Amino acid sequence: LSQTLRGLAQGLENKKTFAAPDLAAALAEASRLAYRAVLKPVEGTILTVVRESAEAAKISAERGDDLVGLMQEVVITARRSVARTPDLLPTLKQAGVVDSGGQGFCIILEGAWRYIRGESVQLDAVAAAALSSAASTATDAHIKKGRVTIKEEFGYEVVFLLRGEKLDIEGIRQTIIDMGGVSTVVAGDEKMLKVHTHVPWPGKILDYGVSLGSLLDINIENLQEQSLTYAAES
Numbered sequence: 001l002s003q004t005l006r007g008l009a010q011g012l013e014n015k016k017t018f019a020a021p022d023l024a025a026a027l028a029e030a031s032r033l034a035y036r037a038v039l040k041p042v043e044g045t046i047l048t049v050v051r052e053s054a055e056a057a058k059i060s061a062e063r064g065d066d067l068v069g070l071m072q073e074v075v076i077t078a079r080r081s082v083a084r085t086p087d088l089l090p091t092l093k094q095a096g097v098v099d100s101g102g103q104g105f106c107i108i109l110e111g112a113w114r115y116i117r118g119e120s121v122q123l124d125a126v127a128a129a130a131l132s133s134a135a136s137t138a139t140d141a142h143i144k145k146g147r148v149t150i151k152e153e154f155g156y157e158v159v160f161l162l163r164g165e166k167l168d169i170e171g172i173r174q175t176i177i178d179m180g181g182v183s184t185v186v187a188g189d190e191k192m193l194k195v196h197t198h199v200p201w202p203g204k205i206l207d208y209g210v211s212l213g214s215l216l217d218i219n220i221e222n223l224q225e226q227s228l229t230y231a232a233e234s
Contacts (some may be wrong), residue, residue, distance in 0.1 A: 001046060001101055001104060001105060002187065002194070003030075003033040003034045003036075003037045003187045004030045004031075004033070004034045004046065004050050004105060005030070006030075006033055007026065007027075007029040007030030007031070007032065007033040007034065008026045008027065008029070008030045010026075010029055010033075011023075011025050011026025011027070011028070011029040011030065012026045018067075019066075019067060020057075020060065020061045020065055020066055020067045020069070020070040021061045023057060023061075023067065023070060023071075024054070024057035024058050024060070024061035024070065027050070027053060027054035027057045027058075027074070028054045028057075028058065030050055030054065031047075031050045031051045031053075031054040033187075034046070034047055034050050034051075035047055035051070037185055037186070037187035038185055039173060039177065039184055039185075042089065043088045043089070044084075044085045044086070044087070044088030044089025044092060044099060045085070045089065045099050045101060045102060046099060046101030046102045046104070046105050048081055048084075048085065048088060048099075048102065049078055049081040049082055049085070049099070049101075049102035049105055049106060050102075050105060052077055052078070052080075052081040053074045053077050053078045053081065053105075053109065055077075056073045056074050056076075056077035057070055057073070057074050059073070060073040060074070067116060068113075068116055068117060071109070071112060071113040071116060072113065074109055074113075075106070075109050075110055075113045078102075078105065078106040078109050079106060081102065081106075082098050082099065082102045082103050082106050083098065085098050085099040085102055086098060155198055155199055155200040155201075155223055155224075156198065156199060156200075156201075156202045156220050156221060156222055156223060157196070157197075157198050157219075157220070157221040157223055158195070158196070158197055158198070158199055158202045158205050158206070158218075158219075158220050159194070159195065159196045159217075159218075159219045159220075160194075160195055160206070160209060160215050160216065160217060160218040160219065161192060161193070161194055161195075161215070161216040161217045162188075162192070162193045162194075162195055162209050162212060162213050162214070162215060162216075163191065163192050163213050163214045163215075163216060164191065164193075164212050164213025164214065165190070165191065165213070166190050167188075167189075167190045167191065167192075167193050167212065167213065168190075169186055169187070169188065169189075169190075169193065172186050172193065172195070172212070173185075173186040175208065176195070176197050176199075176205060176208070179199070179204055179205065179208065180199055180200055180201075180204075181197035181198065181199050181205065182197070182198045182199075183196070183197065183198045184196065184197040184198075185197070195209065198223060202220050206218070
């Protein structure tokens, strides 16, 4: 989601006002950055919702729709895309939920659509229900009807911000993968990156990060303990 919002901001940068084609271009940039942040993009996630929303915006803009009309098409497409996420990602179908990231992005679009129509932007019953559904998503633990199927995943989840100069996103991502990192996501720009990875030993990754710059907001979770906790609670 952070990369999606970054793409939207970059696409509309330095614009005091914007029209439908500008927003379509910004959504395309949002989709591009979101996919670039993930080494192996998985469909049925927020990536799919953002991409399909951007595609709908492009078609709407080329058709000559105004901003309100374009946002209507985008919101309708996003809703349908979110509803389809369980069909694309088996873990969602197993859990009986939709993708939470995609749902969150859809709610943001809904709020923007209401705003440009001059309507009150409030967390009404529809949005609240959607948030409740999104919050119930727990694909890592594969939760379904009170049961948990634990992934065979051990080691640690390591998340931190890396501040430096001329940071190489692709190079850093590949180095972390070469060091044994899985589920690795590196996103940001050449001065500030957010790193997420799963590794057997967190120390190596932290040492590597320190060699590149300053580490901020470090968070380390024991994945095995986390899985056992899910199992016990269910």
